[in-house]
Amino acid sequence: MRKATYQDCNALCEIHVSAIRELGKTHYSQAEVDAWSRGRTPERYEKHIRERQVVVAQHRSIPVGFGTLDLTTGAVMQLYVKAEYARKRIGSQILEELLSIARAAGLREVHCISSLNAEAFYTKAGFQSGQKCKHRFRDGGEIDCIAMRKLLE
Ligand SMILES: CC(C)(COP(=O)(O)OP(=O)(O)OC[C@H]1O[C@@H](n2cnc3c(N)ncnc32)[C@H](O)[C@@H]1OP(=O)(O)O)[C@@H](O)C(=O)NCCC(=O)NCCS
Numbered sequence: 001m002r003k004a005t006y007q008d009c010n011a012l013c014e015i016h017v018s019a020i021r022e023l024g025k026t027h028y029s030q031a032e033v034d035a036w037s038r039g040r041t042p043e044r045y046e047k048h049i050r051e052r053q054v055v056v057a058q059h060r061s062i063p064v065g066f067g068t069l070d071l072t073t074g075a076v077m078q079l080y081v082k083a084e085y086a087r088k089r090i091g092s093q094i095l096e097e098l099l100s101i102a103r104a105a106g107l108r109e110v111h112c113i114s115s116l117n118a119e120a121f122y123t124k125a126g127f128q129s130g131q132k133c134k135h136r137f138r139d140g141g142e143i144d145c146i147a148m149r150k151l152l153e
Pocket of ligand 1: 019020023024078079080081082085086087088089090091092093112113114115117118120121122124
């Protein structure tokens with residue numbers, strides 16, 4: 001586990017699209033998966049790396065998952081694991097790293113807008129489900145999501 005650098009932007013983009021397309025299809029239609037994955041370019045990750053906490057999980061030196069935390073709002077903004085590495089506890093390790101960063105910064109709570117396919121993952125990690133909501137994409141389209149939060153000890 002390490003912090004992301006600008007050199008990771010291509011890899012983060014690939015992981016992001018792979019995770020959405022392969023793991024998102026359990027709960028969303030093809031049109032929704034397309035809307036969710038559309039328009040992702042490596043440049044988009046530069047702002048996250050510059051302004052937020054982005055951690056990368058590697059397997060044999062290759063990035064296989066990443067997560068993003070906004071320390072100013074306490075939002076876990078992105079958490080994606082490459083499809084072929086799913087269910088190997090990589091997402092859990094990334095989330096644990098983000099929670100450590102949040103605790104170290106003095107946050108008492110974190111929250112996220114979870115995709116429906118990720119709700120069980122966040123529940124297992126101690127998050128509580130809140131209201132259903134919509135996540136709208138800047139390139140058009142929207143998906144049903146669920147607001148989740150976790151109090152930090
Ligand atoms: C959500 C995601 C990050 C989870 O990463 P992961 O590395 O596969 O998760 P882990 O292996 O750490 O899972 C930990 C536990 O969460 C639960 N869990 C994870 N994925 C699950 C799934 N698809 N269905 C049900 N439970 C799941 C299980 O209890 C799992 O423990 P187990 O495998 O021992 O049963 C990954 O599935 C992903 O990238 N999904 C697509 C993108 C996405 O929706 N991201 C969230 C955006 S808000």
